[in-house]
Amino acid sequence: AQSVAQPEDQVNVAEGNPLTVKCTYSVSGNPYLFWYVQYPNRGLQFLLKYITGDNLVKGSYGFEAEFNKSQTSFHLKKPSALVSDSALYFCAVRRPQGGKLIFGQGTELSVKP
Amino acid sequence: EPEVTQTPSHQVTQMGQEVILRCVPISNHLYFYWYRQILGQKVEFLVSFYNNEISEKSEIFDDQFSVERPDGSNFTLKIRSTKLEDSAMYFCASSDGGRGQPQHFGDGTRLSIL
Numbered sequence: 001a002q003s004v005a006q007p008e009d010q011v012n013v014a015e016g017n018p019l020t021v022k023c024t025y026s027v028s029g030n031p032y033l034f035w036y037v038q039y040p041n042r043g044l045q046f047l048l049k050y051i052t053g054d055n056l057v058k059g060s061y062g063f064e065a066e067f068n069k070s071q072t073s074f075h076l077k078k079p080s081a082l083v084s085d086s087a088l089y090f091c092a093v094r095r096p097q098g099g100k101l102i103f104g105q106g107t108e109l110s111v112k113p
Numbered sequence: 114e115p116e117v118t119q120t121p122s123h124q125v126t127q128m129g130q131e132v133i134l135r136c137v138p139i140s141n142h143l144y145f146y147w148y149r150q151i152l153g154q155k156v157e158f159l160v161s162f163y164n165n166e167i168s169e170k171s172e173i174f175d176d177q178f179s180v181e182r183p184d185g186s187n188f189t190l191k192i193r194s195t196k197l198e199d200s201a202m203y204f205c206a207s208s209d210g211g212r213g214q215p216q217h218f219g220d221g222t223r224l225s226i227l
Contacts, residue, residue: 032213043117043204043218044156051213090156099169100146100158101206101216 002027004091006104013081013111021076021107023091031093033074038088081111115139119205119219126195134190134222136205145188146206200226
């Protein structure tokens with residue numbers, strides 16, 4: 001069965017420090033990988049994706065993610081966290097031929113001044 | 114930037130009543146989706162829709178659910194006889210179907226069944 005795991009329910013970071021939000025997946029083949037962010041009372045906002053190519057992909061708001069095929073991971077990173085980055089982050093996968101997104105359970109990121 | 118819009122933002126309905134959730138996908142998108150998020154749980158896929166028919170549906174999407182694209186702009190989710198466990202946030206999404214293109218989500222409709 002296909003699944004996505006985000007092992008941390010919550011990540012706490014001080015402003016200015018680097019942040020990492022972890023994601024691992026169990027999907028056959030070479031899935032497409034996505035990160036979304038959800039602010040309170042809003043929908044999911046696309047941050048970045050990995051399709052193929054360089055293992056480090058860059059996205060919106062200074063976020064980047066590192067794809068590791070051997071570890072089946074796609075961790076979200078940012079070199080210097082901002083208080084405004086505080087939100088709920090979701091990792092998701094999709095088969096290359098299209099269709100549904102399979103989401104992880106979400107990680108709440110809290111950045112304190 | 115084009116957005117997916119959903120109405121209403123909050124719907125309160127008595128158990129057993131029918132409810133219709135409405136979505137206006139991004140105008141040049143061809144693929145449409147409904148997801149739901151029960152409070153405190155992960156976002157779950159319900160159904161995908163392409164070329165005026167359902168292309169995939171989950172086990173959640175039983176006979177109580179239906180989707181429709183009644184005109185060139187709206188995409189609706191109908192729940193025929195709501196149950197308490199249908200209370201959730203329902204998200205509509207759309208994509209243009211291009212290789213690797215992300216799905217774009219609306220802000221959701223919070224459905225509360227009393």
